[in-house]
Amino acid sequence: MPENASLSGSIDQINLEFIEREATPRFLMKLSIQLHLAGLSLSNTVSVLEIFGVDRARSTVHNWVHKADLQPEDGQNPDHVAVDETVIQLNDEQYWLYAAVDPETNELLHTELEPTTNKVIAHAFFAELREKHNVDDAVFLIDGSHSLKDACSRHGLDFRYERNGNRNSVERVFREVKRRTTSFSNCFSNAQADTADDWLRSFAFAWNQLI
Template sequence: MKLSIQLHLAGLSLSNTVSILEIFGVERARSTVHNWVHKADLQPESGRSPDHVAVDETVIRLNNEQYWLYAAVNPETNELLHTKLEPTRTNVIARSFFAKLREKHDVDTAVFLVDGAPTLKDACQRHGLRFQYEKHGNRNTVERVFREIKRRTSSFSNCFSNAAADTADDWLRSFSFAWNQLI
């Protein structure tokens, strides 16, 4: 079970993960491996205190619907601090994302690196957090994470097919855990 979770989160498709298990004489369905990953409820560790936090959002597709993936990354370590999948992009949602990030980590003295998104700037201001506009440089760490997530979903046309939002959000948290283990 542990090996299959690790293999899938490290980048293998469910089919390829099942094929590897068969080499060891273990026969499991793709749905079984999928369920193991979600039931493991893996999440990034809390309690980090980074000096800088790169924050961004990007569009992720669930079936034919558009969702917004919010992510916070420590640019010094490339560690994913927090992710959240939301059906829309608003000031209220961005503020909620920052509130959860602040609950999980000691980021009140960090400098937040944001792009031109008004929702992210508003959330920083509402929480009294220092931020700076940065289009490249350290903020690129969050872009690398987004590229990897999109690469992992490219076999589904950059879409989580037949997945509910909660399932995709669970997978993204598990991916965050695995990402942090591999960096």
């Protein structure tokens, strides 16, 4: 993500309605959530809080991120959509991350973490994507995945094979996700799949704000 990106816009969009009793000032909670999603480890995020005289555990910040339930904004109308799938390591198991990206803006449109990959899962991913965004008239950019091709055909969507070009946007996102999940082991250490799925949607929200 750009190092000089402004955090103010996305901070304003973080909703803290889930908070009932919390001594931490809400601005610092929002700042902590955004800093972690923007690339700071949980340990370093806690260190930032300490600068403000607030002592919180890494698990507390993790819970704030999880409970905030952030995700990409619905209702986008892209001309093209790059879709791909990649393997994500979660503890000792492998999961498949499905992602759809607008190659013109590099914004993440939708993500889904699945225990495997097949035509049924790909079809469900496209169904959710169509519910969230206006993509029926978009051209879908896919690689050689048979499940993605089948899903496009079953949904009656226009698609073409593309390994480079506009597909570089989704590859860039995947590289950043893998960098985050391998560099910061405390992101997914001992995490359940649904928690990791929530974190990835939160990451998508932050990515869209900061690109």
